[in-house]
Amino acid sequence: MQYTNPANPFIRFDIAVTMHNISGMLLTANYLVFLFGTITTPNGRFYKLTLKGLIPRLIKQFTYYTFGIFKHEPVPFPVTKDSKFNPLQQFTYVAAMFVLVPIVIITGWALLYPEVVLTKFISGSGLRVNDFIHVIIGFFVSFFMFVHIYFCTIGATFVSNFKSMITGFHESH
Amino acid sequence: MQYLMAVMLIILTSVSIKAQTDKKAENAKYNEKCLKCHGQSKYKYTNSETGSDVTKRMYIETIINRSQFAESNHKSFKCTDCHSEDYDTFPHPGRLRMEIKYACIDCHGGDEKYAKFKFEKIETEFQASVHSTKHSEDFNCWMCHNPHTYKINARSDEKIKDIVAYDNAICLNCHADITKYQMLTDKVNPNIIQKHQWLPNQALHFKNVRCIECHARTNDSILVAHNIQPKAKAVRRCVECHSTNSRLMETLYKYKVREGRSKAGFYNGVIMNEGYVIGANRNYYLGLISIIMFCCVAAGILIHASLRIIKRKK
Numbered sequence: 001m002q003y004t005n006p007a008n009p010f011i012r013f014d015i016a017v018t019m020h021n022i023s024g025m026l027l028t029a030n031y032l033v034f035l036f037g038t039i040t041t042p043n044g045r046f047y048k049l050t051l052k053g054l055i056p057r058l059i060k061q062f063t064y065y066t067f068g069i070f071k072h073e074p075v076p077f078p079v080t081k082d083s084k085f086n087p088l089q090q091f092t093y094v095a096a097m098f099v100l101v102p103i104v105i106i107t108g109w110a111l112l113y114p115e116v117v118l119t120k121f122i123s124g125s126g127l128r129v130n131d132f133i134h135v136i137i138g139f140f141v142s143f144f145m146f147v148h149i150y151f152c153t154i155g156a157t158f159v160s161n162f163k164s165m166i167t168g169f170h171e172s173h
Numbered sequence: 174m175q176y177l178m179a180v181m182l183i184i185l186t187s188v189s190i191k192a193q194t195d196k197k198a199e200n201a202k203y204n205e206k207c208l209k210c211h212g213q214s215k216y217k218y219t220n221s222e223t224g225s226d227v228t229k230r231m232y233i234e235t236i237i238n239r240s241q242f243a244e245s246n247h248k249s250f251k252c253t254d255c256h257s258e259d260y261d262t263f264p265h266p267g268r269l270r271m272e273i274k275y276a277c278i279d280c281h282g283g284d285e286k287y288a289k290f291k292f293e294k295i296e297t298e299f300q301a302s303v304h305s306t307k308h309s310e311d312f313n314c315w316m317c318h319n320p321h322t323y324k325i326n327a328r329s330d331e332k333i334k335d336i337v338a339y340d341n342a343i344c345l346n347c348h349a350d351i352t353k354y355q356m357l358t359d360k361v362n363p364n365i366i367q368k369h370q371w372l373p374n375q376a377l378h379f380k381n382v383r384c385i386e387c388h389a390r391t392n393d394s395i396l397v398a399h400n401i402q403p404k405a406k407a408v409r410r411c412v413e414c415h416s417t418n419s420r421l422m423e424t425l426y427k428y429k430v431r432e433g434r435s436k437a438g439f440y441n442g443v444i445m446n447e448g449y450v451i452g453a454n455r456n457y458y459l460g461l462i463s464i465i466m467f468c469c470v471a472a473g474i475l476i477h478a479s480l481r482i483i484k485r486k487k
Contacts, residue, residue, distance in 0.1 A: 065477075070481065142467070150478070
């Protein structure tokens with residue numbers, strides 16, 4: 001929809017819109033399941049960010065991903081029963097799941113029912129501002145998704161992190 | 174000398190404006206003779222046989238709304254500029270029923286003053302439209318443009334939404350009224366809501382675009398398309414409007430397109446001022462940055478993955 005062009009239709013516009021609408025609804029349903037699980041089960045504790053010393057921990061993990069991983073260094077923050085995510089993971093997950101995705105969902109529903117959104121927002125069209133936020137945040141969520149899927153392949157074996165998603169058990173290096 | 178000329182010009186302009194205003198007032202006064210009966214829903218007369226006063230209902234088609242007429246394009250006209258002087262008497266002579274009515278082109282055709290409206294081209298377009306080809310002489314300009322109320326709005330600074338509402342009301346005047354629709358055909362008027370069920374956000378489309386956006390063939394030389402197409406040729410591809418090269422730029426927003434398409438800013442700034450059309454309102458830089466960033470992410474993943482494979486082999 002962002003790159004639509006009648007001369008070069010990658011995908012038919014009405015199909016793209018319908019797919020987008022259905023995906024948005026499924027994402028909302030999925031997000032509600034996630035939110036319910038996070039609130040009602042102990043799984044939520046993994047998302048509690050400790051701000052103290054956060055930046056050095058983020059740098060340490062980032063350094064591992066950029067250099068250490070190629071030297072087969074040990075992981076700086078091994079997965080334990082109380083710490084499922086490394087600092088970088090935790091930070092990006094919190095940002096994605098509690099900031100970016102909710103914004104995409106709210107602005108997306110506003111675009112699905114445009115008549116309920118304020119027609120005028122500040123000096124411009126409410127829809128325009130809404131759309132702008134939806135598109136920009138949508139890009140970031142997409143970047144996150146690509147990196148997220150790629151990082152799934154850096155477990156003990158190529159598929160071990162994918163297995164963890166289903167079984168819930170992490171396989172150490 | 175210059176001062177004298179300026180004063181003379183002001184005097185001449187004032188005289189000209191005054192003459193026009195006087196003529197309009199004089200015509201309005203003259204028209205009151207007709208509007209005394211035709212300006213309301215009932216009329217009174219004295220029966221010359223019995224001498225009694227009679228009150229009758231005015232036939233709805235012959236009622237002229239005073240305020241609408243006062244705002245219309247033909248507001249400065251005398252009724253008898255277009256109708257016979259013989260209407261002066263009551264009861265009106267029966268032969269006046271056969272009076273031939275003017276079409277737009279009869280007055281506006283070949284007139285330099287109206288050249289910019291291109292009435293001749295409009296006439297040609299109309300002749301090619303389904304309205305004309307299906308109904309021939311029975312369908313005339315007045316079916317859509319009531320000469321007593323019609324006012325120009327596409328060539329104005331009116332809000333797009335008001336233009337849309339005004340123009341769509343013209344179509345719905347027949348297409349949503351079985352009595353008027355069946356003046357020309359025995360067919361049952363199709364239910365517009367049901368026929369357009371496929372259209373996403375139907376109510377929003379109806380409020381924000383005119384029927385002719387999809388149902389008339391665009392024409393570069395006239396402002397408002399008059400060549401109404403058969404239903405099979407109506408626009409159904411969303412991208413015709415929902416893309417940067419939006420069809421709406423050649424139709425609904427044609428008059429207001431002054432800003433042009435600015436590559437640096439939002440596409441179709443004119444549309445953005447008054448509406449929001451998914452796909453047609455896009456930011457060039459945002460699209461570009463997103464593609465660059467997607468490429469960077471892909472390159473990052475590719476380099477990282479390649480290095481991992483190389484290091485693993487070692």
